[in-house]
Amino acid sequence: MKKIVIIGCAMLFAGSTNAKWYPHHESGVTVDIPRSWKVTGDANSLQAKTKDGNAAVFLKVLPAEKAEAALATLDAELAKTIQDLKHNPAEELEVNGLHAYWIDGTGSVDGHSVEVDVILVQTPNGHSLLVFGIIAAEAAEKQHKGMVRILRSIKAIE
Numbered sequence: 001m002k003k004i005v006i007i008g009c010a011m012l013f014a015g016s017t018n019a020k021w022y023p024h025h026e027s028g029v030t031v032d033i034p035r036s037w038k039v040t041g042d043a044n045s046l047q048a049k050t051k052d053g054n055a056a057v058f059l060k061v062l063p064a065e066k067a068e069a070a071l072a073t074l075d076a077e078l079a080k081t082i083q084d085l086k087h088n089p090a091e092e093l094e095v096n097g098l099h100a101y102w103i104d105g106t107g108s109v110d111g112h113s114v115e116v117d118v119i120l121v122q123t124p125n126g127h128s129l130l131v132f133g134i135i136a137a138e139a140a141e142k143q144h145k146g147m148v149r150i151l152r153s154i155k156a157i158e
Contacts, residue, residue, distance in 0.1 A: 031059060031150060041059075055147055059130070060130045088103065116134050
C-alpha cells in the first residue's frame with residue numbers, strides 16, 4: 001500500500017518535460033525515461049541506465065503465458081547476478097490502472113550493496129511487462145527519484 005501512495009504522490013509532483021516516452025504498441029503500454037539516462041533496446045525490450053551506471057532499469061514484454069514461467073524462475077535468474085538476495089513477498093497493486101505485482105529487496109553485486117525492484121505489469125493487450133530496477137545502495141538517495149519516475153510512468157497508450 002505504501003508503494004501505491006509513493007507512486008501516486010510522485011505522479012502529482014513530477015513532470016515529463018525532461019523525459020522521453022517509449023511506447024510499445026503491441027503490448028499497449030508506454031514508459032517515460034529521463035533524457036539524462038542512456039537507453040538501448042530492441043522490439044520487445046528496453047534497457048536504461050544513469051550516466052554513472054549507479055542505477056538501471058530493464059523492461060521486457062512477454063506473452064502472458066511466459067510471464068508465469070518467468071515469475072516461477074525469478075529467484076534463480078536474479079541469483080545469477082545478485083548475491084545474497086533478500087526480498088519481501090510480492091505485493092499486488094495497480095500502476096496507472098494496470099494490474100501489477102511488485103517485489104522489492106536487497107542484495108549485492110560484485111561486493112556492492114544494491115536495492116532491487118521487480119514489477120510484473122499486465123498490459124492492456126494481453127501481454128506482461130517485466131520490469132527490473134537496480135540501484136547501488138550508496139547512490140540510492142540520489143537515484144531514487146529517477147527510478148520512481150520511471151516505474152510510476154508505466155501506463156496504457158492512450
